[in-house]
Amino acid sequence: MAITAGQVTTTSTLEQFRVEFNKLQTDVSGIEAGSLSFTNISATQISVAELTVTSTLSAASFIFEGTTDDDNETTFGVIDPTADRTINLPNASGTVLLTGTTENSFITGQTTITSGDIVSGSDELLISDASASIFKRVTVDNLISSAGGLTALVADTSPQLGAFLDGQGFDMRDLGLVEADNLSGSYGSSSAPITITVTVASKTAAHPYNGDGSSSAYFLDGVESPALQLNGVDNTTSDSGYYYRFDQADSSNSGHPLRFYLDADKTTAYTSGVTTNGTPGNAGAYTQIDVDEDTPNILYYQCSSHGYMGNHTIVVGSNKINHTEALISFPTTTGTLIGTGDTGTLPLATIDIDGGSDIGADLTSSDLIIVDDGAAGTNKKAALSRLTTFMSAQGFSAEDPTALAIALG
Numbered sequence: 001m002a003i004t005a006g007q008v009t010t011t012s013t014l015e016q017f018r019v020e021f022n023k024l025q026t027d028v029s030g031i032e033a034g035s036l037s038f039t040n041i042s043a044t045q046i047s048v049a050e051l052t053v054t055s056t057l058s059a060a061s062f063i064f065e066g067t068t069d070d071d072n073e074t075t076f077g078v079i080d081p082t083a084d085r086t087i088n089l090p091n092a093s094g095t096v097l098l099t100g101t102t103e104n105s106f107i108t109g110q111t112t113i114t115s116g117d118i119v120s121g122s123d124e125l126l127i128s129d130a131s132a133s134i135f136k137r138v139t140v141d142n143l144i145s146s147a148g149g150l151t152a153l154v155a156d157t158s159p160q161l162g163a164f165l166d167g168q169g170f171d172m173r174d175l176g177l178v179e180a181d182n183l184s185g186s187y188g189s190s191s192a193p194i195t196i197t198v199t200v201a202s203k204t205a206a207h208p209y210n211g212d213g214s215s216s217a218y219f220l221d222g223v224e225s226p227a228l229q230l231n232g233v234d235n236t237t238s239d240s241g242y243y244y245r246f247d248q249a250d251s252s253n254s255g256h257p258l259r260f261y262l263d264a265d266k267t268t269a270y271t272s273g274v275t276t277n278g279t280p281g282n283a284g285a286y287t288q289i290d291v292d293e294d295t296p297n298i299l300y301y302q303c304s305s306h307g308y309m310g311n312h313t314i315v316v317g318s319n320k321i322n323h324t325e326a327l328i329s330f331p332t333t334t335g336t337l338i339g340t341g342d343t344g345t346l347p348l349a350t351i352d353i354d355g356g357s358d359i360g361a362d363l364t365s366s367d368l369i370i371v372d373d374g375a376a377g378t379n380k381k382a383a384l385s386r387l388t389t390f391m392s393a394q395g396f397s398a399e400d401p402t403a404l405a406i407a408l409g
Contacts, residue, residue: 185231193243193288196220200252200309209264213307218258220246225311228301232291233317241273241292246301247285254281259304260289262322264312266302291315294329296322 061077097106120141129136188194203210203217206224217225232242246258257280262268273295278285289295297318301310319330331337359367365385373380 188243190243193245195245198246198248199250209308214309218310227311228313230291230313230315235292241290245286245288248280249283251281256303258287261300264300293319296320
């Protein structure tokens with residue numbers, strides 16, 4: 001601006017008056033044109049449409065009217081600083097985020113990456129330290145270790161894995177009921193059985209009979225034809241067995257009744273303690289089995305209409321060993337089992353003579369009998385011809401009708 005310290009006094013000449021008047025005319029022209037330039041302005045309040053500051057602007061607050069001249073303004077205030085502060089506005093266009101901002105474009109506006117694009121050693125996460133009231137950063141691979149390890153998934157009611165869980169040699173404890181395998185051995189009564197949901201879908205390479213029989217497979221609680229472990233030992237009361245219900249209400253079960261067999265190829269069906277209800281693929285359809293000590297230790301759950309859709313079950317408390325459809329029951333009393341090559345003693349009471357088949361022909365000298373070798377203490381075989389030799393050595397005649405009875409005592 002042209003205003004200077006000069007002034008017109010009573011002693012000034014006409015020329016001096018003319019010069020100062022011309023300076024005033026220049027200043028008035030600048031005001032009329034809306035263009036003012038000051039090296040320093042000090043005022044209680046300044047109201048302008050546009051203010052350009054090229055050096056320093058000092059104020060306790062700034063009030064912005066906006067494009068509408070009304071009672072609503074935005075006040076830009078400054079908290080009284082206790083030291084020199086510098087705030088740099090970015091060299092970019094955008095919206096300033098405040099501590100109370102709830103709009104999340106700061107995050108959603110960023111470039112999206114997938115889990116496969118994350119570099120665990122260098123990509124970082126922003127974390128609020130509640131105790132220090134500050135932000136901190138941590139790399140992805142240090143996130144879990146910084147927190148002392150992964151300690152709980154309580155908040156996630158349905159966590160899922162994208163691959164195998166590697167326990168690295170450590171036990172997994174306090175798991176409760178593991179669906180499909182039921183490894184915990186939880187008891188299910190006839191009125192509240194352990195329920196396993198059955199669905200049917202195409203076989204995959206994970207099926208033990210993939211490529212054999214049907215192209216479809218049973219899925220138990222979402223697992224493709226797992227080998228099951230069933231529990232149940234005593235059956236001392238009417239409801240002490242362990243009940244397992246295979247729920248076939250899902251429509252995919254239509255035409256695929258689940259049944260139990262002693263073999264995978266369904267040569268021999270197993271029906272003891274097995275009950276069925278409804279039609280597979282419809283509400284209320286199921287196959288249920290009561291498992292106790294008399295349930296064979298190996299059973300196969302298969303479709304009665306199609307081959308090799310299922311797998312096998314192991315009954316851990318069974319006293320019946322089955323192989324190739326044969327069942328062997330353990331005795332109910334204490335004793336020792338004797339095998340085909342065993343030379344031990346066998347109590348006579350355990351040999352059921354009355355239950356055996358009659359030889360149906362006359363005895364010959366080549367027929368065999370069992371003899372307890374008193375000297376060696378083992379059981380041996382002997383031909384009936386040796387009785388004749390024994391009797392003759394004792395002075396009996398072969399024609400003597402009582403000879404055999406006397407020889408046998």
